[in-house]
Amino acid sequence: AQKITQTQPGMFVQEKEAVTLDCTYDTSDQSYGLFWYKQPSSGEMIFLIYQGSYDEQNATEGRYSLNFQKARKSANLVISASQLGDSAMYFCAMREGGTGGFKTIFGAGTRLFVKA
Amino acid sequence: NAGVTQTPKFQVLKTGQSMTLQCAQDMNHNSMYWYRQDPGMGLRLIYYSASEGTTDKGEVPNGYNVSRLNKREFSLRLESAAPSQTSVYFCASIRGDSYNEQFFGPGTRLTVL
Numbered sequence: 001a002q003k004i005t006q007t008q009p010g011m012f013v014q015e016k017e018a019v020t021l022d023c024t025y026d027t028s029d030q031s032y033g034l035f036w037y038k039q040p041s042s043g044e045m046i047f048l049i050y051q052g053s054y055d056e057q058n059a060t061e062g063r064y065s066l067n068f069q070k071a072r073k074s075a076n077l078v079i080s081a082s083q084l085g086d087s088a089m090y091f092c093a094m095r096e097g098g099t100g101g102f103k104t105i106f107g108a109g110t111r112l113f114v115k116a
Numbered sequence: 117n118a119g120v121t122q123t124p125k126f127q128v129l130k131t132g133q134s135m136t137l138q139c140a141q142d143m144n145h146n147s148m149y150w151y152r153q154d155p156g157m158g159l160r161l162i163y164y165s166a167s168e169g170t171t172d173k174g175e176v177p178n179g180y181n182v183s184r185l186n187k188r189e190f191s192l193r194l195e196s197a198a199p200s201q202t203s204v205y206f207c208a209s210i211r212g213d214s215y216n217e218q219f220f221g222p223g224t225r226l227t228v229l
Contacts, residue, residue, distance in 0.1 A: 006158075035217065035218075043204070043222070043223055044220065044222060044223075045159075045206065045208075045218075045220040047217040047218070050216075050217065091158055091159065093159075093218075102147050102164075102166060102210060103161070103164060103172070103174070104149065104161065104164075104208075104210075104218060105160075105161055105174075105175060106151070106158045106159040106160070106161075107158050108157060108158040109157070109158045
C-alpha cells in the first residue's frame, strides 16, 4: 500500500541558509511520481517540484531541489538560501502508476519557520 | 481559465444534515480528487475519479459519496454530517496522462456542530 512519511513536524532555519525537509515513501509500484507542495497560511496549495521514479537526475526548480534516493525510498526537499516567505507548511506527495488512476496521497507535512 | 473552482467556500451544518460540495475544472482534465485537511494535518484522500464515469475510494471514504457528473464536475456528498467531518475540503485535478502537477481548488471550510 502507498505510504508517505514526513518525520519532522516543525523545522527552523535561519534566513539565507539551506534547509532539508525529509520524506520517505513506500510503494510496490515501479512507476510512480513524487511531488512537493507548499501551503502558506492563506491555505492554497502551491506545486514546487516533481521527480519521476525513472528519472536518473535529481529534479531542480530554482531554489528547490529534490534529493531522490530510490534505494532508500527517500525524496527530500532542499531549499537553498531560505527567505522569510518560505515560512509555510510543506507536503510531500506520491502518485502511483496510471493503472491505479493516478491515485495521489500526501504526507502529514512539515511546518517550516524561517528566522530573520 | 478559472482552473478548479469549489462551492461553497464556507458552510456550517448541524449534525445529521446533508449537503453536497461542488467542484468544477475547466482545464479538460481527466482525473479529479477530493481531499480533506484537518487542522495542522496533511491532506487525506477521500475519493478520486480517474476518468469520467469512474470513481474509487481513497484513504478515508466512510461517510461520503461522490459523483463524477461529467468531465468537468466532481461532487462530494455528506449524507448525514458528523462533527468528525469538520475539516477543509480540497478538490484537485490532473490531466491524467502523465505525472504532471495537481491543480487545487481554494477549499471549502466545513464546520459540523
